[in-house]
Amino acid sequence: MNSQDEQVKEIKSPFKRYIIIAGIMILIVLILYFSKFGFYKLSSNQGDWGTFGDFVGGSLNPLLAFLSLIALLTTIKIQTQELSETRKEIRASSRALQDQSESAKLQIFENTFFKMIDVHNSIVLNLSLKKFNVSKYVDNKFMVKFIDNFIELERNEDSKDRDTIRQLHDICKSYTKLNLFSKEAQYEKFYNYYEDKISNYYGFIYQILKFIKDEEDNNQDFKSKKYVYLFRSLFSKSELTLLAYHCLSKIGRKKFKSLLEHFEFFEHLPIKYLDDNLISKFDKNIFGKSDKWKKYLENKQNKFKDEYATT
Structure with a gap:
């Protein structure tokens, strides 16, 4: 597994946990509701559904909103880390290119210098x-x-x-x-x-x-x-x-x-x-x-x- 695959895995990992946590929250709320009021046939009364919706919404909305906030902050943190890594890679690439450029310049100088030395020796000979x-x-x-x-x-x-x-x-x-x-x-x-x-x-x-x-x-x-x-x-x-x-x-x-x-x-x-x-x-x-x-x-x-x- 290369470094890019590892980075993708690290990004996906926290969101999988948040999905699981959200599922557990929903399950806990449903268990609390049914354990308190029991299991009945589907009601045709709108009031029952309204009560059920208010309970579930009132219980889950703050929790899911908080979880969404955490997920958003995690996303921002991951993006910040990615930007930081990208900047490091750009700087490293820039340094590498600069080193290559300096090395190429030195090689050109040395090639010319040693050719000039050969010409000097030829003149003396x-x-x-x-x-x-x-x-x-x-x-x-x-x-x-x-x-x-x-x-x-x-x-x-x-x-x-x-x-x-x-x-x-x-x-x-x-x-x-x-x-x-x-x-x-x-x-x-x-x-x-x-x-x-x-x-x-x-x-x-x-x-x-x-x-x-x-x-x-x-x-x-x-x-x-x-x-x-x-x-x-x-x-x-x-x-x-x-x-x-x-x-x-x-x-x-x-x-x-x-x-x-x-x-x-x-x-x-x-x-x-x-x-x-x-x-x-x-x-x-x-x-x-x-x-x-x-x-x-x-x-x-x-x-x-x-x-x-x-x-």
């Missing part, structure tokens, strides 16, 4: 870089001509996929080191030189982070950090450092930099990979809740206060 024609070889290091100067490299060889990023990082770091006070300008020269290779790489990283941020803005219950952490885990330390340079140039500082800061993207990047000139340009949020970064930044701030106090 297609990266490549040819080695420089060596100009000098001094102290086990390669001195190569790059743009408008010579730079020093630990290695000089053809590179592919993620190894290309490491080589680009080494080139960028060596080239920007030539001018400590104009790293942004030096980086922009570096970017222009390799734009055909890395513009798509940077652009798609930005699109993935923007995609996560848009979902976060549109859904208060969305847990963006787990997707950011998953994406960030794909980056080597060299990639994160190269991102730091990129986001401080005019190319990336307008929108890209704020996304990295919002998602605490450099939380696990070792301090030695960024010099003070780069670190000072970022909001401290980019280093997240890392105790090492927190201690380092506090020491730098205290040192600056001490130097300012002595001047």
Whole structure:
């Protein structure tokens, strides 16, 4: 027996009792009447029937009226319970539909997110870089001509996929080191030189982070950090450092930099990979809740206060 059948049975049950009670009342009244006045043949006298009717009506009408009132109140109570159950079912159905809708939205987001991750990996796998024609070889290091100067490299060889990023990082770091006070300008020269290779790489990283941020803005219950952490885990330390340079140039500082800061993207990047000139340009949020970064930044701030106090 299903729940609907049980509800029908519960509704019918009290009314069966009321019918039985009404029958018993009628029977009791008839028994009282006949036990008092005895059983006679059907009278042809209207007065006898009037007396009998008055007795039965006067006895049963109040009782049956009271019983009808009880039945009416029972009906109202049952209808109230049914309405309450209906409202509960509607709320439950609404919650279920909402949960299904949220689940469907999350599934659509995740499908798109992981497809974007695949595209990002494909972009990285297609990266490549040819080695420089060596100009000098001094102290086990390669001195190569790059743009408008010579730079020093630990290695000089053809590179592919993620190894290309490491080589680009080494080139960028060596080239920007030539001018400590104009790293942004030096980086922009570096970017222009390799734009055909890395513009798509940077652009798609930005699109993935923007995609996560848009979902976060549109859904208060969305847990963006787990997707950011998953994406960030794909980056080597060299990639994160190269991102730091990129986001401080005019190319990336307008929108890209704020996304990295919002998602605490450099939380696990070792301090030695960024010099003070780069670190000072970022909001401290980019280093997240890392105790090492927190201690380092506090020491730098205290040192600056001490130097300012002595001047």
